[in-house]
Amino acid sequence: MAQTWLITGTSTGFGKHLASHLAQQKEVNLVATARHTESLDYLDQYDHGQILKLQLDVTKPAQIEQVVKETVDRFGGIDVLDNNAGLGYFSSFEEANEKDVRYLFDVNVFGLAQMTQAVLPVMRQQKSGTILGLSSMAGLTGVPALSFYSGTKFAVEGMYEALAKEAAQDNIKVVLVEPSSFRTDWAGRSSNKLETAYPEDYPAVKQTMDGMAAQQGQEAGDPQKAAEIIYDLVANHQAELPLHLPLGAAAAAAGAAAVKDLDKDISQYTALAQSADFNNQ
Secondary structure, eight states, rough: OOOOEEEEEOHHHHHHHHHHHHTTTTTTTEEEESGGGGGGGGGGGOOOSSSEEEEOTTTTTHHHHHHHHHHHHHHSOOEEEOOOOOOEEEEEEETTTTHHHHHHHHHIIIIIIHHHHHHHHHHHHTTTTTEEEEGGGGGGGGTTBBBBHHHHHHHHHHHHHHHHHGGGGGEEEEEEEEEEEEESTTTTTTEEEEOOOOOTTTHHHHHHHHHHHHHHHSSEEEEEHHHHHHHHHHHHGGGGOSEEESHHHHHHHHHHHHHHHHHHHHHEEEEEEEEEEEEEO
């Protein structure tokens, strides 16, 4: 029986690569969404009646509700929700623009949350489903110049870790996809960049931004391989799905380093932490 995948943000980046891969699988019904459906014409070559292209801006709740309704009406349910829609934002913490940062959170956090809330009743009724959230290596460790972007991804990590525990009783799996740098357009037109006015005061910010610019188009991550990994895990390894799925050598290394640093701090200050409790005698 075919799985129905609902994917946000399929016009570019990971979403586009995954949608292209899914569109070629015989056992998949694909619902591909984007703010402008004409950007999804690349899927027409694969369409034999199993692809539904829908308009969706994840900051618009009415569109979210309509997309979920049309998906269920067409295919009878939703087996996989993949939240790919997202933006990047580069700046020093000090200089970040509040309006831009609020929109960043609207897309990366609240859009993802509202999309997930809309799909959960469908999956709970089915007593099954998989929810994927596109996090980032920057959701495992803070990155200079990406402080607020990291903030959105840390928020997604916390929300989905809790959701995984809430939804487990209904056989709903939750996976945080945590990529490093991949050859998508994320660091290009999918990101807003605010050059620091204080390069001497914030060399780490400048280093990150210069490094991203220098490697653009030469990133280590292969998005096609990532799409294949995600599909294979969800389609063929349901029982073994991880909560955390780092993709790329840099993401795996960053995650391991973050765990090590956290363990060091906790181990060093365990006694001090315990001393903050009331003495129970």
